[in-house]
Amino acid sequence: MDYTLKEMMTIVAAREIRNNDIVFCGTGISMLAAMAAKNINAPQSVIFFETGAIDSKLEDLPLAVGDSRVMYYSSSNGGLLDSFATMQNRVTAKHIVGILGAAQIDIYGNLNSTVIGDYHEPDVRFSGSGGACDVASFVSRSIIFMKQEKRKFKIQLDYLTSPGYLDGPDGREKAGLPEGGPHRVITDMGIMGFDELSKQMFLKGYYPGIIPDKILENMEFEIDTSRAEEVPAPTSNELELLREKCDPHRLIL
């Protein structure tokens, strides 16, 4: 069955979500991945927005986390204070998985979504943290969407917006951050994990038709590829549910 790279990425992310997870998601593909998980493999997972809505029905795909579509038929409509407190609270945080995106990532999963170039003389300005820094600081694990490009997988970030493991295995602890940190990076070529000991990124899987070297070519830093396996293509069932239930109007896909 034919599928696009965006569909592949969405489904690979969805597969990482389990029943009993509370899924924090932002706008775009991250929201779609959360919806896909709920419709495909983790029907008991709970979707949760930084704007304060939890367990929204999502009859229609929201185009922003502030979209009125997140407010309909939720379990509770609060505000930003409620949602971020739920992430910072250790009792609830341990159930929360965050889905993020960024302009740059480094080997420890630190993210930049603020500027390219010098902060004070930026070549390109992006939206900034939004809730990303909060999510990355608080939640027990996060999934990061990235485009597989050399300028995006950087040895040195131009600006560290959202903390991964900072400078190594005890980076978060030294800085005073709660436990947790990046769990997966999902690109248009493969999927990365983080080594339990070194907390460095490693290649976990490559998509059908992609070889690990191709992925390495599209990164500034090198990662271990010895544990990589081919990622199964989306099944027809996965694709059907994604296309028909989650984004029938092709707003994101």
Next chain:
Amino acid sequence: MDYTLKEMMTIVAAREIRNNDIVFCGTGISMLAAMAAKNINAPQSVIFFETGAIDSKLEDLPLAVGDSRVMYYSSSNGGLLDSFATMQNRVTAKHIVGILGAAQIDIYGNLNSTVIGDYHEPDVRFSGSGGACDVASFVSRSIIFMKQEKRKFKIQLDYLTSPGYLDGPDGREKAGLPEGGPHRVITDMGIMGFDELSKQMFLKGYYPGIIPDKILENMEFEIDTSRAEEVPAPTSNELELLREKCDPHRLIL
């Protein structure tokens, strides 16, 4: 017209409340004074409870600030966080007058509502601060109900629960408290103010039939009585409104 001392005290307090005041009140005579002001001399004043209700209709007299009667037909029902933030917020605090009571008071209007005797070996334990310390810390002026007894007007409090002017004119500033502080003390014999410069209590008025010396006899410390005048007795109109509109069932009176 005949009146009780409790009625006199209530009305003397009510007269201190002005239109455009937001009146914080506790249980009992303090709530009754706020209702009396609203029904007699300050119809535009707003009653406000630490439990989170503001501008309640008060069709029936509440017997506690947590009484369901404060929840009916208010402008907003929040919680304790809302009410105390409103008092701590300098924009709103400057409109708020607090009405308090205590077991002991000193010459600077500091209050004890916690223990008689040593804190660790108490002779008598009282309820404790509740919101009193918060109100006394935050609001621009407060009115304090006291019984005129030597053991209650103390040179040295057994425990300082709620701050008045602490140890003198710059006491609050040195301690880091916001401006504000006690404005009136209303007893069963008279009414006291606080000197603008010394911040010490002085006698402002004595009730009909009471002489200033009688008041001094019932205090451990001495206060200036040179500015004292006789306080007018409650008018028949005041008494009628108090009895019929505020407490027809004689729950407090």
Next chain:
Amino acid sequence: MEINGNKVIDLKDAISTHIKNGCHLSIGGFTINRNPMAAVYEIIRQGIKDIHLYAHSNGQGVDELVGAGSVSCLEIAYGGSGKFASTCIRFRKAVQEKKIKVEDYSNYQMTLRFLAGAMGIPFLPTRSSLGTDIVKIWGFPAEFRQENSRVPDSKLIELDNPFGTWCDTKKVVLVPAINPDVTIIHVQKADFRGNCRIDGLTFADVEQAKAAKILIITCEELVANDDLKNEPDRNQIPFIHASAVIHIPYGAYPTACYRYYDYDPVYLKEYAEKAKNDKQYYLYIKDTILKYLTHKDLLDSIGRERLEMISADKNLGYAKNLDRR
């Protein structure tokens, strides 16, 4: 914990599973309103001891737990029940007789402590209590604090404003977070997953609920999930915080539950009377609490007439012509 499962359970099981001797407990409500009384009585029936109890101005529930000897440590702002007992009587006795350790805070401070717990941070700042004995005098001795990892080493800490004089503030008091093992609240409506809807004032129930490791909810009505999701703006506590849901009509009795029933002035006055005398009070515990197996049995002994007397006017939310003298 299953985030998403059916959390409906029997009160006896909920209490015996979650409330252990020595546990750190917080109960919701304010003075004579929405105290989780059915749960309080069940704790007394199960003879649980040595509870470290947190409340702001809980009133009736605190006084009964203290009176029954279930409490060893109490952190509180106010021990009173409005007109029925300006100082709670068993609380006063227990403190005067040094049967419990007490730590005094203000209402706002206790509420901020629950909020800090709910927010997952170690403290929050306030300007309340600067210059008072609430800051200077500690009820729990410093050694007790140091030996006991479940209480912070300091009661309160004064801090010079690190932002200079920003907000015209030189100094603040930091209050330490509370994270109880268990919080129990009583609400008007809940569903099987633990979504809650509170009518009227929430007091500090929401913060207490979210600060706890385990949240036990008793409710007047157990409603369908759809009934709550229909109006999400009115649901203050989402199910992700909940561990147990128990359906107990009149679960706050003898305290009030807005829109359902008023406090019972007959019960509260009799209680205050009996509380003054040790012998009478032990008889009260024996004959009014321990004698009955469940809250329903206790309510049956009160009788339908009394419950009708306090039943709330639909519009006002309390009993209109209740004799409260």
Next chain:
Amino acid sequence: MEINGNKVIDLKDAISTHIKNGCHLSIGGFTINRNPMAAVYEIIRQGIKDIHLYAHSNGQGVDELVGAGSVSCLEIAYGGSGKFASTCIRFRKAVQEKKIKVEDYSNYQMTLRFLAGAMGIPFLPTRSSLGTDIVKIWGFPAEFRQENSRVPDSKLIELDNPFGTWCDTKKVVLVPAINPDVTIIHVQKADFRGNCRIDGLTFADVEQAKAAKILIITCEELVANDDLKNEPDRNQIPFIHASAVIHIPYGAYPTACYRYYDYDPVYLKEYAEKAKNDKQYYLYIKDTILKYLTHKDLLDSIGRERLEMISADKNLGYAKNLDRR
């Protein structure tokens, strides 16, 4: 301010009275929802300059104010409008061309800053951003901060936990309070005194409202005081915080207002297109904003059909079959 008076006023008067060149302003809403757009357009029409603007993720309103040249300083967490502009285009341009000074925080930090302002304290703590450039890199130079009494001397301050390791926390970041001169929010319902009822998510509007010295409320419906007091649990902002109330149907247009109307995808897409080109954008300001005297005139030019297209389904709260591609 009269706490209790009739605060209903015309938008032009409200803006000219309260919004001055150089004032510190905060606007409510989130990305493409409940931005106070009528007020934003009026600010642009009145040519107010040099605004110090605060928002978390406001999106459209911030971008238009920045684009029109009304803003000199911006403290913000996120400059994006969802799918319509993942980075707001005029915001990006202004930063890249160094036309505005920017200070970056996270969404939670900005929200906590408003909360601290509302609570009357100088700062609040969080564990967010430890180890990041949000802490290390300051957008406003230290000298600017020291010279300007309206901004705190520090962007953020790290503090070792004064309670040791209480709550398993070694360190926190303190965020300084914001007390804007003026906050403008758009709500579904308000009364003449300024009581507000927001349907759906409140975002950080309540905190922004209570942090300000002056609160301007625009509302879809101006309702009777009784209509709000009937259900006080649903009124998030009591009148004591309000200075001005303005009745403006479609006051959030082209952003959404839950239960009333959706965002207008046609407008937002055209806007994003025009924003990419300076000349086109100046024409947009001239022909879409400055050309009309009032928001109603602007809406008339959009036409009834477009407004019907975005009108909300009663049950869902948004426009069911809106073409959003």
